[in-house]
Amino acid sequence: MKKRWLTLAVVLAACAAWGEMVILIQDVETPTTRASQGKYLDVKTKQMIPQDSALTEADRATLDPESLGQIREQEIRDGMRDRQMERDNIERDNRRRQEIADLLRQEAISTEAGRNIIQAKDWLGGALSPYRDIIQVIDRADMDFQMDETARNEEAQHMYGGVTHLLRVIVGDLKTATTTSESYGAKTVMKKKTLNVSVAISDLYGRQVFSESFTGVKSDVATSYGGTTDGDDHGDLLRDALQQAGAAIGKAFGVRLTVEVAGPKGDPDFDAAYAIVRVDGLDRAAGEEITLLKGRHVIEVELNGYQPVEQTVTLSSDLTRRIALAKASDEAGE
Numbered sequence: 395m396k397k398r399w400l401t402l403a404v405v406l407a408a409c410a411a412w413g414e415m416v417i418l419i420q421d422v423e424t425p426t427t428r429a430s431q432g433k434y435l436d437v438k439t440k441q442m443i444p445q446d447s448a449l450t451e452a453d454r455a456t457l458d459p460e461s462l463g464q465i466r467e468q469e470i471r472d473g474m475r476d477r478q479m480e481r482d483n484i485e486r487d488n489r490r491r492q493e494i495a496d497l498l499r500q501e502a503i504s505t506e507a508g509r510n511i512i513q514a515k516d517w518l519g520g521a522l523s524p525y526r527d528i529i530q531v532i533d534r535a536d537m538d539f540q541m542d543e544t545a546r547n548e549e550a551q552h553m554y555g556g557v558t559h560l561l562r563v564i565v566g567d568l569k570t571a572t573t574t575s576e577s578y579g580a581k582t583v584m585k586k587k588t589l590n591v592s593v594a595i596s597d598l599y600g601r602q603v604f605s606e607s608f609t610g611v612k613s614d615v616a617t618s619y620g621g622t623t624d625g626d627d628h629g630d631l632l633r634d635a636l637q638q639a640g641a642a643i644g645k646a647f648g649v650r651l652t653v654e655v656a657g658p659k660g661d662p663d664f665d666a667a668y669a670i671v672r673v674d675g676l677d678r679a680a681g682e683e684i685t686l687l688k689g690r691h692v693i694e695v696e697l698n699g700y701q702p703v704e705q706t707v708t709l710s711s712d713l714t715r716r717i718a719l720a721k722a723s724d725e726a727g728e
Contacts, residue, residue, distance in 0.1 A: 415647060415687065416530045416556045417522075417595065422514040422563040424507075507628045511565060517633050518563070521640025525648050527685045532557065559595050559603070563639075566590035568628050585614045589631035593639045604646055610634035649688050651707075652714040655680040655695055658721060663699070669719070670696040695719065 457465070519531040571586045588609050595604035610631030653671050657664025671678045672694040678684055680695075688709055696702045700719040707715060 414528050414530055415558050416532065417559045417561050418532045418557045419515045419518065419561045419563070422511050422518075422565060424511065424565050425567065506626065507568070510626070510629045510632050513629075514563060514565065514632060514636060518636045518640060521637045522643060524640075525644040525685055528648050528687050529644070530556075557598070559597055561593065561595045563636075564592045565632060566592075568631065580618045582618075583616045585616075587612045587614070587627050587631060589628065589635055591632065591635035591639065593643070595643070604643060606639070606642055608635040608638040608642070610638075647687055648685055649709045650712045651684045651686055651691070651709060652682065653678065653680060653684075653693055653695070654714060654716045655697070656716060656718045657700070658719070661721075664697075664719070668697060670694075672696075693717070 515533050519533075522529050522531055566589060568587060568589050571588075573584045573586075575582050575584075588611050590607055590609050592607045593604070594602060596602045611634065612627060612630055651673065653673065655666040655669040655671065657666070666680045669680045671680050671682075673684055673686070674691050686709060690706060690708050693705045693707060693715060694702065695704075695717050697719055699722055701722050703717050703719060705715070705717065707713065
């Protein structure tokens with residue numbers, strides 16, 4: 395656990411330097427599609443390693459032209475075989491990728507749950523919208539697939555439109571638990587429906603910095619006199635779980651800072667509304683609640699007629715910072 399939080403601290407420090415997290419949602423998967431991808435990845439393609447000729451120049455000098463010609467023909471055939479093997483491997487790889495793509499497409503088309511999976515990225519983006527000042531969400535569909543697979547270091551991060559983190563979601567199966575009770579001749583049937591969603595975030599070096607599971611819960615109650623059982627259960631549960639995930643991600647990486655500005659006691663000329671407040675070089679208003687990434691931040695406050703103040707704070711939780719200004723003519727500081 396200590397190692398995990400140390401890694402998180404390093405990542406947060408790096409993000410603070412960039413000013414925001416840019417999260418690429420790679421995939422939203424189900425156990426079925428995950429297993430299919432795992433099966434694909436577990437299949438080892440036999441690779442043909444070209445062999446260099448074992449003949450040295452001295453050996454060749456001892457051979458007659460006819461023998462050298464035969465050896466050359468064999469080397470050409472070996473080279474053609476190696477190139478054909480490479481083409482076969484590429485075709486086989488493409489077929490497997492297409493099979494996975496077809497499986498994902500079929501699931502999306504044939505089931506309501508599959509269509510919800512497609513919308514899950516938008517729902518998660520909406521759940522993270524309260525933190526849009528510090529977390530930007532990008533859909534994998536808007537990125538180049540090859541770059542997505544190779545973006546694993548800081549250099550790739552700059553090539554990759556500023557992406558700092560990769561996010562993956564696995565949606566479990568909808569489960570229903572039914573309980574039945576009777577009272578005074580009335581029968582009551584309660585169905586508790588749950589959907590588990592796992593969310594993992596890693597940096598571009600493959601280090602996992604966030605991993606949690608969330609459960610969407612919905613209960614339907616029907617009695618002898620009627621009840622509520624309608625609605626898109628899977629969609630409702632998935633939205634519920636992703637809303638929880640968005641809040642947890644925001645809490646894991648973000649904090650809220652409020653800078654309050656005060657003047658000398660009894661100073662009739664002081665008015666905090668005219669104070670210039672900057673946090674990390676960006677203008678803010680005194681008393682405004684600001685969402686920031688956890689880590690180190692610089693606060694500057696200026697007001698005509700008063701001594702400017704600069705403070706550095708390291709934030710790990712929400713904070714209200716009160717900064718008192720002194721008259722410019724006064725020698726005393728804050």
